[in-house]
Amino acid sequence: MTNVGVLILLLLVATTSAYRFYQDEIPNGDHVPHPCKPNYLWWGVGHENPLGGGPKNPFGRDFARYHSWTTELCRLDSDGDGMTNGEELGDPDCVWRKGTFPSTSTGLSHPGVCDPWGSELCREANRDVTCETGEFTCDGIDSPDVMNITLRFPPTRVPPEETSYMCFTFNLDMLDDNTDYHLIGSKPFIDNANVMHHITLTGCDATGVPLSEPALCNMASPGCQRTLQVWTLGMPGECVYPDAGFRFGKKAGMSMINMQFHWTNPQKRTDYVDSSGLVLFLTTKLRKNNAAYFSTGQTELVIPPGQQRVVKKSTCTADCTRKIIKAPVNLMTGWNHMHYLGYQQNVEHFRNGEKLRDLTPDEVYSYDNPKVYTYNPPVQLLAGDVLETTCVYRSTSRSTTAMFGEGTFDEMCFGIFTYYPEEAMQGGACLTWKDIDLCKFDQTGSLYGCNFYMMFNASNPIRQQLFGKVLDNCNVYGGCRAECPAAIAEVKQHPCFTGQMEGYIRDIMRNFQDSVENTKFFAALDSCECRTKPDYGPYPTAGASKQSTLASIAVILAITSVFL
Incomplete structure (x- = not known):
């Protein structure tokens, strides 16, 4: 040889x-x-x-x-x-x-x-x-009743950053205001393959903010939460199961369409320009069902460097599926999503304590070449079923810790599915942070007794009391004051700082409200810790029976409701 x-x-x-x-x-x-x-x-x-x-x-x-x-x-x-x-x-x-x-x-x-x-x-x-990379084939898109439209970014300079998320909105003037459309497929138009990694297309309601030119954005844009199509590197396109289509257009409640690019530019070049987009296939001959996206997975990830095998799991519990599933759900397709440390992944389907099937059994996972599993006939998911997501990582080539995040060299752990009918499921996600069921957020923005609106409102008297107790009795810089342990013990009786909820609060506030006051508060909270990292312990049970909806806190939890 x-x-x-x-x-x-x-x-x-x-x-x-x-x-x-x-x-x-x-x-x-x-x-x-x-x-x-x-x-x-x-x-x-x-x-x-x-x-x-x-x-x-x-x-x-x-x-x-x-x-x-x-x-x-x-x-x-x-x-x-x-x-x-x-x-x-x-x-x-x-x-x-x-x-x-x-x-x-x-x-x-x-x-x-x-x-x-x-x-x-x-x-x-x-x-x-x-x-x-394979040709896009899809039954039905050549039918006389199917029209296609191409949505592309205007030529846009790619930032000299490893990872950038860029958004641009499109109006729907090309469509009739009083006509229902079904989106039945899409294929990518890739202008600059050197940087393009994935595209997400979402429908915006009246609260969405129009963008007259492409602008940097987070993984989720407020008001534009209805996922319509996803393309990622290695996929020739998306073809929807013949019995379903994604409702599309103004009659479907969309004021506009948001297209989000994920650009990867590890060399941080300054000369890249991109004008990629999607070709959408629409029909006015509506199919039997409306389609939608659903995701499972883990949002708390810490992958140490130099490891042969790191396993992370997430359970979409029977309690959660009973809460979010209102009628039998039919899964059409499924695929896994991790980043470059991802090695193996699978989502397992259980009912009444017995395993029914492997939904996404990737023995060898590839970020650049995702395998899409097509279920024909569709797999039925019922209230009370359990979905177990297992993500396996290998970090032998890394010298730094990878954590959950939107960057190419951060990590994720999601199973992504398309399903019908859309109306059978509420929320579109069944995610966890460690062992915390995020499905259990209620309509007031509370989870296990911790109200997130309160925690994010600096003028809220309860938050001011909690922060004041710690900051008045503990050092932000320096050693442990004698009066500090008692103050910390009192604050940690509050549901927001009990067990794993403290870690989740830290994670969410780090991502969405990185203020000087928050930094000082958590530094003071740790001033008497002998360990390098607090042990958050098991999650609390208070408030576990409250009704949930992620939509009520979409801005705060945007990072947990996005697929890619």
């Missing part, structure tokens, strides 16, 4: 469940950019296998010689492009050893594929490496 073959295989075999651990045998083994697909990582799955069928033993006769990273292999130029394998993989001095971090994880290239891609010199060597 040639040196090129060995290098490709060292990268390739890591993509199967049997050989995934070989990613740890080379520097940046899980972070190699695809040579001809901008913004993709190399996974080598399916038709991308450049070596074709080949023997089952992926290393063939040379396994004994190059089964792992060696100084000799590092110093070779396996693809003949003038750079050593070590230079291409972030180990230019050939000093990396398994279990350590490479000297760099930026500016990488594929050591087994000839560069420059597309040149005459490399044409023959690269003839079996495909750059295709």
Whole structure:
């Protein structure tokens, strides 16, 4: 086997469940950019296998010689492009050893594929490496009753940041005000593949804010919470099950449409411009049911660096499904969503204590190539059913902790589904923060007795009393004052600071209200802690029976009600 073959295989075999651990045998083994697909990582799955069928033993006769990273292999130029394998993989001095971090994880290239891609010199060597992402096919979109409209951003400069979320709104003047439409599919129009990672299309009610030009935004835009379509890198498009469609247009209560881009620009280049968008397929021949999105998952994530396996779970409990499901729900499609540390993921479906099925069994998860599971016939989800989401991460290539967040190099843990009828479910999400059921927010904005409106209102007398008790008796900077422990003990009797609720309050206020007063309060609250991190313990039971709706606190909890 040639040196090129060995290098490709060292990268390739890591993509199967049997050989995934070989990613740890080379520097940046899980972070190699695809040579001809901008913004993709190399996974080598399916038709991308450049070596074709080949023997089952992926290393063939040379396994004994190059089964792992060696100084000799590092110093070779396996693809003949003038750079050593070590230079291409972030180990230019050939000093990396398994279990350590490479000297760099930026500016990488594929050591087994000839560069420059597309040149005459490399044409023959690269003839079996495909750059295709698959064609979009969808039954029904060519019907005479189906119209298509294209929504694109105006040419917009991409910020020189690793991750940017940019929003732009479109009016609905192209549609009749008094006509009902069903959105039955979409496909992407990608203008700049170097930065585009995903697109989310949401319908806005009368409270949505129109944008005359693209503007930076959070993952969720107030007033624009009704998810209509989602595209992410690796998906050719979205095709809705024949019995359903997403209600669309002014008659459906939409004042406008919000399109959100997630741009990834790890090199922080200043010269990128993008004008991507979506082609939407609409029909006035309405289908039997209205469709919608539903998500499960965990919103509290801390992934330490250098770990082989970190497992995070979230349970959508029977209590929650009884609360949010009003009639039998039919799941049409499902897929997993983590980021680049994501390794494996699955959502399991239980009823009456028995497992019915795996809904999204990704043995090998790829952020850049998500697998969409189509259920035909649809899977029925009933009130009282349980959904268990399990996310597995590998952080051996990271030297810093990853946490839950919207950035490409933050992490997430969601199962995302489309379903019908829309009216059968309330809220569209069944999420947790650690063991806290977020479905149990009530219409006053309270969760387990903690009122979030109160916590976010600096003039609220209860909040002022809680903050004052701590700030008047505890040091913001310095050691533990004698009177501080008693003050803290009193404050921690309040439902907002009992058990895991304290951690959730910290997390939410950190994301949505990063004020000087909050910073001082939590510093003072920790001034007598001997541990580096408070143990929030089990979540409280007070208020667990209250009725819930995430919609009543959509702004505060926007980050927990967005799919991507």
